[in-house]
Amino acid sequence: MLVVTAHPDDVDFAAAGTVAAWVKSGIQVAYCICTSGDAGGYDDTPRAEMGPLREAEQRAAAAEVGVEDVRFLGHPDGRLLPDLELRRDISREIRRFRPDRVLTQSPEIWWRRVGASHPDHRATGEAALAAVYPDARNPFAHPELLADEGLDAWTVHEMWLMGAPDERLNHAVDITDTFDRKVAALQAHISQTAHMGDLEARLRPWHLHWARTFDLPEGRLAEAFQVVSVG
Template sequence: MSEPVTRALVVVAHPDDVDFGAAGTVASWTAAGIAVSYCLVTSGDAGGFDDTPRSEMAGLREAEQRAAAAELGVTDLTFLRYPDGEVTPSLALRRDISRVVRRVRPHRVLTQSPEMFWERIGVSHPDHRATGEATLAAVYPDARNPFAYPELLADEGLEAWAVPETWVAGCPPERVNHVVDVGPTLSAKFAALRAHRSQTAHRDDLETLIKSLLARNRERYAALAADGVEYVEAFQVVDTA
């Protein structure tokens, strides 16, 4: 980036996705003065591990995501409320994400990979891949094209916006070209994850698990990390100017 990054947008499929995949990175951004916004495609209504009534799950998970975001200094959240488990990279979803991109006007977008990560298949939930594909299509070409979804401009006054760079989380290892030292922000990441009580309260080993995954990243992508760094989150950073 030749220009300063002052606004970033995170687009993920479910509440807690950003916190498992990139909370340490988001915490470092907000600490640096970057205004971060979230766009959640679903409200996680198909998630959970206990007997919480399905009718209550979406509202509960939205509240948990707001609490988790607050731990990282994020207060601007948009929930698109697509059905959990049924996300496809449809034109409607591309339009809805383009709307958020045009409203936020981010210098950086972070989203999920549209590719399969065969080593850790849980990273490649179909909703994750569909969200990544739709977001990348919103970044290019939709949000920057004034003739795409003309109603966004005509009815809502949302002018076209080109996103200079896009960060992709959960990508196959051969795609990773950037890591972030999240040692200084681990406590914020853990606080955000613990806010998702409906997803994490049963995991006594949560911090140990997360540390092991981040340390494994450090080993795998050692060439990208500075000396002395212990824990990293890994991304594919793409020039989308």
């Protein structure tokens, strides 16, 4: 499974419990992160230091859920566009890792929780969708990937979208047994979460809500997604 997000910490807020469950079941997972998060943070950390700091935090967070393969594309934080360059770079990672499934961000606006629909998130989702279909599977798209890098076309058959509008959500993953890994992953993002206090108390009601929405037994915790068959 390849996870494609805009910023360090995006996957951990939206899907770290699911990723931990996948890894626990023996599924290989890699991360492709479009920026280094250099426009983030809540303190006076110098801007030149923020990108490397957040990359290190994301690698530490990935280790908490068992992910070792973490790639950063280096696009500018806060200025992502779903252009051909971003599509090509995501296509490269798809062809390199050759996943069965891509988990990425929704290209739509979630009006009830608009903070999840950061413009970088939506740009990443749109570019990732184009990379899955048609770019990565088309040997004539981004021909330099094959000619210069030897990366053959690869077909992804399924996409999972995080941060999708409520009416789009059609699948929940029970993360009760991996919730502690999600909390640990988020705690690794010190520059982003140190000011939040009790992360577990903040997160638990949200995941209880999704479990109830999808009729899981009382007390269970869940993450919710829009699952799309690409064909």
